[in-house]
Amino acid sequence: MVGVRKCSTRTNAIQIAEHAAYVSEVAVVSCPKRLPTLLKVLEAQGHSLLSPSDRAGLHPLVIPLSTFEEPAAGGRGVLGLLRWPQPNQHKAMPLPLVSMSREGRSLTLLARSVDEYLHRLLAEEDVKAGPGPISAAAGDDGAELYTAGGVEAAGFDAAKFNLYLVRKVGMFPDVCEALSLGHLARGDATSAMVASEWYMRNNHFPGWGRPYEFASELFQKIGKRGEEARDMARYSLRNPWWSLAHFDATRAVSELQGDAAQVHWQLSAEATEASTSSVTGFQYKEPRTEQEIALDAAGKLMDLVAAGEGGGSYGAIAQQLAEEYQKAGLSDVANFIKASS
Structure with missing residues (x-):
């Protein structure tokens, strides 16, 4: 404070x-x-x-x-x-x-x-x-x-203030993480994982990748849970990369190879469809709307900046980002982004 x-x-x-x-x-x-x-x-x-x-x-x-x-x-x-x-x-x-x-x-x-x-x-x-x-x-x-x-x-008292917050006020990422790490510090890995699961679930933080990134970090701290840490890192990367606290470390734990654009593609619906068709032999591809394509393009622009690529700064992509949101039919947010330049 x-x-x-x-x-x-x-x-x-x-x-x-x-x-x-x-x-x-x-x-x-x-x-x-x-x-x-x-x-x-x-x-x-x-x-x-x-x-x-x-x-x-x-x-x-x-x-x-x-x-x-x-x-x-x-x-x-x-x-x-x-x-x-x-x-x-x-x-x-x-x-x-x-x-x-x-x-x-x-x-x-x-x-x-x-x-x-x-x-x-x-x-x-x-x-x-x-x-x-x-x-x-x-x-x-x-x-x-x-x-x-x-x-x-x-x-409640000062020692149980975090419990007051989650029961009487709302959900806060730093509080959720402190509660989980508190259990781990006391040697209770099971309760730490339960608290981490609670942090991720029930749509407390829709569209935010940090809860899953934290779970990946927790699995690493506990030890001998490498596959779970890897899978949770990959799941966190399906959310906006700017909603992660330690992108570079999380990307490394995910074990996904290639540059940021290649990692982004590996996590995409197209990559999943390609992988499925290679196994099943079916070439069916789920049709995508123009809005979905534009929203994916907008998300990728910001993700690449969050990864340290893609033009180097958010300001450098502002015009292109606004254009993608305009294509998606979201003129309000497109105009909002244009107002920053």
């Missing part, structure tokens, strides 16, 4: 209004009700608010909200909202909160929604030191999500 500073009662109302308008009018998605409150809370945490149009060097689907110090990374990170190309396919997290570094290749999923993130921040502040700058900045919106003493009232 970054340091907390006293929240100004004069948070830039123009900046807050700009974010709400950008989400609704440029990204063309429903603006989260408590987004203005989140911006005030981020300032209380010590973040510096960014213009939502300040997207240079960022993933083409990210709407920046703020920048913050990342001591572990030795630089500054950007916190923002992820605008999925097809939000209706991600109903559990249609506009999640993510972070990345400028010119970075991958995104870290922080929370599935603004509300879950705010609830967590309020509860963390309460458990550590009682209500303070964060709850003051959150105001009435915060009070609707969390009441002081709520963690203790729910039967």
Whole structure:
């Protein structure tokens, strides 16, 4: 957590209004009700608010909200909202909160929604030191999500705070991983794997590869589970490569050969059909729509950048990416990407 500073009662109302308008009018998605409150809370945490149009060097689907110090990374990170190309396919997290570094290749999923993130921040502040700058900045919106003493009232304490989060607030990747690794640290590999399975299943994080990548890493830590680690790495690579934390290592564990484009093809539906036909002798090929072809092309463009190939940066593919989404009939997201250039 970054340091907390006293929240100004004069948070830039123009900046807050700009974010709400950008989400609704440029990204063309429903603006989260408590987004203005989140911006005030981020300032209380010590973040510096960014213009939502300040997207240079960022993933083409990210709407920046703020920048913050990342001591572990030795630089500054950007916190923002992820605008999925097809939000209706991600109903559990249609506009999640993510972070990345400028010119970075991958995104870290922080929370599935603004509300879950705010609830967590309020509860963390309460458990550590009682209500303070964060709850003051959150105001009435915060009070609707969390009441002081709520963690203790729910039967939890600081030592069991992660359990409070997953039972009363929502699902968070770092919490899921901490719970699994906690079991492993205590020598309980079975419970660690159960927790990892729970992290992956039930559509908690639709379209996100990190849960499967984590499972692959866990199998490696446990030892003597190389095939399972390999298979889980391959499954994680069927998701957007920018949703992985350690792409290069995961690709190595997958044991898929060739450059990034060849690895991408090996995981495609066409490769599966070709493999099946070589075994069965049947040459049937599932017909694909123009939208499916364009969406696959768009996904491949971003995957290759995430792999360190494909033009070298997300900015370099923005125009081509917008064209593919236009072909797919997704003019809103195409225009959104064009607005970043």
